Amino acid sequence: MATLPLAQSPEAGVCCSPLTREPMSIADAERLAGILKAVADPARLRLLSIIASHDGGEACVCDLTEPLDLSQPTVSHHLKVLVEAGLVTREKRGRWAYYAVVPAALDALGGVLTTRHANAGDCC
């Protein structure tokens, strides 16, 4: 799973904004670009939003094909990209696979781009 170039996770209550704090290293920029590429696609953004707004933040793959009007293999490909980026988890239960967003991963991604991290007490 790809990891974000955060020195400290926002889960730890620490705000960090590598993008605007200091010049980003090549390695960090390549890692972050990889994760951003996973979300920089209309079908994957719609998948994320459909999964996240589903009951319990989880959706069966059987409920994801119709709203996107894409073939099942295409939807599966997009879901695989999101899983590999660490933005979505996949769990097989019975006949179907269930997908859930990883809020901490989205928050970390959003946090890297956001400039407003004045201090750890009043942000995020």
Next chain:
Amino acid sequence: MATLPLAQSPEAGVCCSPLTREPMSIADAERLAGILKAVADPARLRLLSIIASHDGGEACVCDLTEPLDLSQPTVSHHLKVLVEAGLVTREKRGRWAYYAVVPAALDALGGVLTTRHANAGDCC
């Protein structure tokens, strides 16, 4: 200039998270994907971070070629993509062009991805 699919700007003190709040429309997803594609590139991420961490959050194009080890036309192309996405402004002063990040645009982009928008009072 591209605009983010935010019903209300975070500048207005309103938090919104279209990505996880409700299924995203095709038009919003295409708009957001376009802006994310602008940042989903290692060279452009490094450019953003170099400009943002420069004195006054602004950098001369003459200071941007060497740290990236890319040709001047390549750097200019990347800067044009960032300007067209509304993430960076360009101002010609004398011989050189000066680039500055647009914090509100980065904050809006980060805010769209972030899930933690419990209410307007304690977020962002």
